[in-house]
Amino acid sequence: MSPGTSRRAFVVVLDACGVGELPDSAEYGDAGADTLTHVAQAVDGLSLPNLGALGLGSITSILGVPPAAAPVVHGRLHPLGPGKDSTTGHWELMGAITPRALPTYPDGFPSEILDALRAATGHEFCCNKPYSGTEVIDDFGEHHLKTGELILYTSADSVLQIAAHDRVLSEADLHAVCEKARAIMTGDYAVGRVIARPFTGEPGAFERTTGRRDFSVDPPSRTYLDELTADDVPVHAVGKVFDLFAGKGITEAHKGKTNAQGIEATTALIRDLDHGFAFTNLVETDQLYGHRHDTAGFAAALKEIDTAVGLWHSLLRDDDLLILTADHGVDPLSSHTDHTREHVPLLAASPAATDGHRHDGPMSDVGATVLQWLTGRETPELPGVPFLEI
Structure with missing residues (x-):
């Protein structure tokens, strides 16, 4: 045929x-x-x-x-x-x-990236190390709610991930932050994906939502x-x-x-x-x-x-x-x-x-x-x- x-x-x-x-x-x-x-x-x-x-x-x-x-x-x-x-x-x-x-970041993101993220987004960040996506919200979610610092983490893959509770940032606002991060992660810093990771719930029972978005x-x-x-x-x-x-x-x-x-x-x-x-x-x-x-x-x-x-x-x-x-x-x-x-x-x-x-x-x-x-x-x-x- x-x-x-x-x-x-x-x-x-x-x-x-x-x-x-x-x-x-x-x-x-x-x-x-x-x-x-x-x-x-x-x-x-x-x-x-x-x-x-x-x-x-x-x-x-x-x-x-x-x-x-x-x-x-x-x-x-x-x-x-x-x-x-x-x-x-x-x-x-x-x-x-x-x-x-x-590029991958087994030791977290260097200071020049953190400075650029702060300047572009107007936010502070916590964690900044490789982490399981479910464990990171368990371990840093309460701190995030108290301080407003966004949870920044990576993995063995070429990713920059930002997690935020829906009471701190709406899904749309988190996506906007990740778009700004994508614009920063270029050249030698061009990770495969910047990933928005929204979550909800209370301490001890945090849950990721389906609002994830990948910016490749x-x-x-x-x-x-x-x-x-x-x-x-x-x-x-x-x-x-x-x-x-x-x-x-x-x-x-x-x-x-x-x-x-x-x-x-x-x-x-x-x-x-x-x-x-x-x-x-x-x-x-x-x-x-x-x-x-x-x-x-x-x-x-x-x-x-x-x-x-x-x-x-x-x-x-x-x-x-x-x-x-x-x-x-x-x-x-x-x-x-x-x-x-x-x-x-x-x-x-x-x-x-x-x-x-x-x-x-x-x-x-x-x-x-x-x-x-x-x-x-x-x-x-x-x-x-x-x-x-x-």
Whole structure:
């Protein structure tokens, strides 16, 4: 079948669902990382019939998910550049490779950044060190309420995060503060993301809200999203995808701050989208469960996703393509609670593609395949090779 105006492609990122260490994982402190395998072991096996039928258990050994009798295109993908976070992971999938690791701040932000933040925002800050996002509001939330100092923290990833209680700053005001911080974090200080982290509640029972917003640095180069929009292919972003690309190459954004919202938006697009591309991130395996090493919650989220995958697969038209993948890992056996540098899974299903072969390659093969599927062309300017015959 040749590409036509009715063709559609859907890429869904199962955030943090890594499938095994990379050759350089030890350099990141992640030797032996294998997120899905270790989650499955921790819960005495996963029950994922729809993902399993597509071939998840054919990619790697996952307790409870046997190899498929007739897998779709399946395999493991690897990054071409450094890093192990959502920003670089999503960029890699769409052909943008960061030339150097984005800056991290294991000792907190230096005085020149703090001075610039104070001058730009008019606020004082507390904490200023790497911290778990849930623990930081427990440990600094009461101080924040008493003093008005905003909670500034980071992680092993290239992020600057600012948390504020809704009684101190409204969600909109916190977003405005983070926009000003984004403008400061440029050049050598260009972290991947500045993240607004609003929370509510009382001391001892603080809770983060769904008002998180990520302010990402622009991709370092042209992406397959840019290629698609240049060819007048509509590009829909679900969840934090719009933020991770700073809106570049995206036609329309759809809510997806929770998995339920992301699944609902993706289902609506698969039902109703006339033609084009939809790029979804399902965040909870990372944000709610992965960083907390909550394997039971992780498994439950995977089960919810599996049910959605079964529905999505049943709704595919003959000229549709559905790709399921990830951006990095967050291994529950790791000694830390940050992301882990890993391979990511590839499952690619289409009624028009019956050759369920194994494909291992760079993550950018996803973007290359989407471009070819929807436009019939490739671009030598970007990395990646299509893995489907059209």
